[in-house]
Amino acid sequence: MNIIPSKKMSLFEPAIFGDLKNYAKQQEAKGMHLIDLSLGSPDIPPHEMLRNHMSELSKRSSSYGYTLSGSKEFLEAVANYYKRVNKVDLVPETEIVQTIGSQEGLVHLPVAFCDPEDIVLTTNPGYVAYAAGINLAGAKPYYIPLDENRGFLPNLKAIPDDVAEKAKLLILNMPGNPVPMSPSIEYFTEVVEFAKKYNVIVLHDAAYSEFYFTGDAPISFLATPGAKEVGLEINSLSKSFSLAGARVAYIVGNAEMISIIKQLKSNLDFGIFDPIQSTAALALDHAEEITATLRSTFSERHITLMNGLKELGWEVAPSNGGMFVWAKYPYEIDSVSFAFKAIEQTGVLMVPGTTFGSEGEGYMRLALVQEKELLEEAVKRLKNLSI
Incomplete structure (x- = not known):
């Protein structure tokens, strides 16, 4: 054959x-x-509290059905976490969608918003999943320079106007992988202004938001005035809570964009194992x-x-x-x-x-x-x- x-x-x-x-x-x-x-x-x-919780729930015969989407417990835990940690208000039912780890969310998201040949703005160097998602959607990447003189922040001013006019999506990651640059409210304000000017959807990958070593936590993109009008933030429990194998993450932000992602995911999967969702909720509730x-x-x-x-x-x-x-x-x-x-x-x-x-x-x-x-x-x- x-x-x-x-x-x-x-x-x-x-x-x-x-x-x-x-x-x-x-x-x-x-x-x-x-x-x-x-x-x-x-x-x-993972914290012993989380391991014990997962173990006990996994013993229940009722834990093994399809969940179809994020549980009420999980969605409310995400909203409460964002309120406490980032001072961002989220509506659990409409502004949060669960993903099977951030990798799944990152790879599928361009499919929800990009047609073949659409331009996606991302960085070089950048996390490998971004390129995979862009390729899956049939879109075209445009790589933004990481300016060492700007603390390796992606230089939006280096994007030609004709490219920005055609762009559909901008993917950022701060603190980054592989380059751990840190964001600021000033920079994210620049991002929001850019997105509004060129009608570009923003996805901020905040997988390392709990990995900070001095001062305050990195600012959430959604804490920036106007950010929820133009974009989304994806976060994962893999690194911050040592739940990598559990594969649980979420995307939060613009309600209309979240609705589109939910529509796509309803055709792709049947949700995450309920004990994992409940354990993730417990982790978020005890994040500090x-x-x-x-x-x-x-x-x-x-x-x-x-x-x-x-x-x-x-x-x-x-x-x-x-x-x-x-x-x-x-x-x-x-x-x-x-x-x-x-x-x-x-x-x-x-x-x-x-x-x-x-x-x-x-x-x-x-x-x-x-x-x-x-x-x-x-x-x-x-x-x-x-x-």
């Missing part, structure tokens, strides 16, 4: 993560002890208690890795939050080759910057997913690189 994939599949190349893992296993078989800083998968387990420990741990890791790389001569992007360190290495070698060399010589797994776009050449993304002592060991090993 001659099995031929669709032409669209040519747009979805295999991610490099699998190749890195396979090569790392080969080195491990030779006796290399690995330190994996590649995937941003939380190493801290749970995330305080997370911030303390990740702040220490952030300082350890950032300062360690700087001592090795790496240029580290300044940040006050996020789950990653974005750093330029001091060697004349392309980032993919460097990533494999680092595994071979040191056993340290990092993600090459070009995974996130051409502008990532010369950079590595390192995830803060190991204990402080292992991060110190990783820096020590990287010091002995021979390139």
